[in-house]
Amino acid sequence: MDSQKINQQFRSSHPLDIVRWAVDQAVLRGGPVIVSTNFRPLEAVILDLCVRAKPDMAVLWADSGYMLEETYRFADKVEKQLKLNLKIFNPLMTAARRDALFGPVPLLPENPTAEEDAAVHAFSEQVKLEPFRRGLAELKPAVWITGLRREQNPFRQTLDIISDENGLLKVNPVFEWSEAQMEAYLKERGLPDEKRYFDAAKANEKRECGLHKPGFLK
Numbered sequence: 001m002d003s004q005k006i007n008q009q010f011r012s013s014h015p016l017d018i019v020r021w022a023v024d025q026a027v028l029r030g031g032p033v034i035v036s037t038n039f040r041p042l043e044a045v046i047l048d049l050c051v052r053a054k055p056d057m058a059v060l061w062a063d064s065g066y067m068l069e070e071t072y073r074f075a076d077k078v079e080k081q082l083k084l085n086l087k088i089f090n091p092l093m094t095a096a097r098r099d100a101l102f103g104p105v106p107l108l109p110e111n112p113t114a115e116e117d118a119a120v121h122a123f124s125e126q127v128k129l130e131p132f133r134r135g136l137a138e139l140k141p142a143v144w145i146t147g148l149r150r151e152q153n154p155f156r157q158t159l160d161i162i163s164d165e166n167g168l169l170k171v172n173p174v175f176e177w178s179e180a181q182m183e184a185y186l187k188e189r190g191l192p193d194e195k196r197y198f199d200a201a202k203a204n205e206k207r208e209c210g211l212h213k214p215g216f217l218k
Helices: 003-010 015-029 044-053 069-082 095-102 114-139 179-189
Strands: 033-036 058-062 085-089 143-145 162-165 168-171
Touching: 003 162, 015 033, 015 044, 015 143, 015 168, 033 044, 044 069, 044 179, 058 114, 085 114, 095 114
Parallel strands: 033 058, 033 143, 058 085, 143 168
Antiparallel strands: 162 168
């Protein structure tokens, strides 16, 4: 597969066409196609696109147990409206047990020390990365769809629409869409949204929790 050529062709493609291509690729590869979500703002866009292309597509959610109340209510609303085939994977410890044994959720100051950064990484591994790997191992996808967008943070500007992650085809259909385009799609499709959001596993929006960094899929 010529990823560079396909990425160039997809620059001006509608995300729904990219999702449909991803579904076809899963058939060709002989495995399932899944979409992952964290129910962040605008997330109903990628979920609606996936349901339109394949209504029973598995939706992988590594629920850390540390999301805001608004996020959990939003997730429930989207799940019911789109009839999502939601597959939830939780940490091996409850939030209450983890906090009792390891202390409160670590937060990053503007200029963190190596120790502070390591603490956040360890927390992310416990509550998000390990459950996500477990989800991938159980669902065994041939194609993994995400809602990543280029403009979200500096690291994501280094990514692209499709990539090969150790044999797993990763597809980011809304990668080139702006926030305005996402908002317009929500309005057009009558989809819910929730702006209040915080992912404790990332500590701040400019930091990656590790799901999309090289080496996550070994």
